Amino acid sequence: MRITLVGPAHPYKGGGARHTTELAHRLAAAGHRVVIESWRAQYPAALYPGRQTVAEPEGPLYPHTRRDLAWYRPDSWHRVGRRAGREADLVVLAVFSPVQVPAYLGLRAGCGNAARLVALCHNVLPHERGRCDAALMRRLLRRADGVLTHSPQQRALAERLLRGGPPPVRAAELPPHLPDTGPRRPRPAGTRRRLLFFGIVRPYKGVDVLLRALAAGPPDVALTVAGEFWGGSAPLRTLAERLGVAHRVDWREGYVPAEELPGLFAECDAVVLPYRSATATQNVWLAHSHGLPVIATRVGTLPDHVHDGVDGLLCAPDDPADLARAIADCYAPGRLDALRAGVRPVDAEPYWDRYLAALTGDAR
Known part of the structure; x- marks a missing residue:
């Protein structure tokens, strides 16, 4: 399958970028042809009061990564959407915040119905919600062909936003995508209080x-x-x-x-x-x-x-x-x-197997 992932990748930092990158590697290893469409500018600085990027990668980079999207360039939303429609069978939008909805609606408009589109919701709604958040997310989810959430509770929230209508909503637990900190070191004995x-x-x-x-x-x-x-x-x-x-x-x-x-x-x-x-x-x-x-x-x-x-x-x-x-x-x-x-380190493989099945199953 040809898959376009739309989400943050290096130099963006943190779990979102690691997830997008690890997902691309896993899908490619499963035999899919994968491209990441990442961001040149993901959020206005005023809406993200922190450091958005890092100099050093936090894991192996994915080679087929583009960085053409910018929150302040609506033409980039439409252009990337048209490209995804030409190149992909499945387009996956990594959804972190309602702030992304205008860009993702522009991308959807550019893509049209040329590819199936899944909204992969890291958060269906923010933990601290604004007045327009539910309306924005409802509009985006209704324009998707499928929705993937990371817990049954989030699935139920998405279904409430959709008021029982389409598209179908699935849940699959977010799999491990930990930063690369090198080999595990033996922990020194003693209590530090x-x-x-x-x-x-x-x-x-x-x-x-x-x-x-x-x-x-x-x-x-x-x-x-x-x-x-x-x-x-x-x-x-x-x-x-x-x-x-x-x-x-x-x-x-x-x-x-x-x-x-x-x-x-x-x-x-x-x-x-x-x-x-x-x-x-x-x-x-x-x-x-x-x-x-x-x-x-x-x-x-x-x-x-x-x-x-x-x-x-x-x-x-x-x-x-x-x-x-x-x-x-x-x-x-x-x-x-x-x-x-x-304490035991997590076995990541079963989580990823279930996650990829849930994600790619939406495109069958």
């Missing part, structure tokens, strides 16, 4: 809940918060001061390159994911790949990846007391050693 929150810091991820739990939990446990802050770190720093835990929090603002991840994980005992809501995340598998157990809330796919009491601990979302209970449990005598012993 330090936890790690890693990733973009946004309200739905519950770092404020984690700070309150830190204040209520064991008084000698410290925390590293590493990642880009959506809207700045000042409110969380103020909260930490008010709670009396500022001296126990290490703020590492900014994107963490792949080569720095092993050192970051080696400094900590466990990763904490205090999300209020979630669709899919790679951070459980990333923590496990570095030998760390995970404390996570029961939202999204997190309970599928964290086996409570085996390789991590689960707690209620938006509940500082229950998160403090889980942190104390993690540091109970012998508990951390037992959780570490239960």
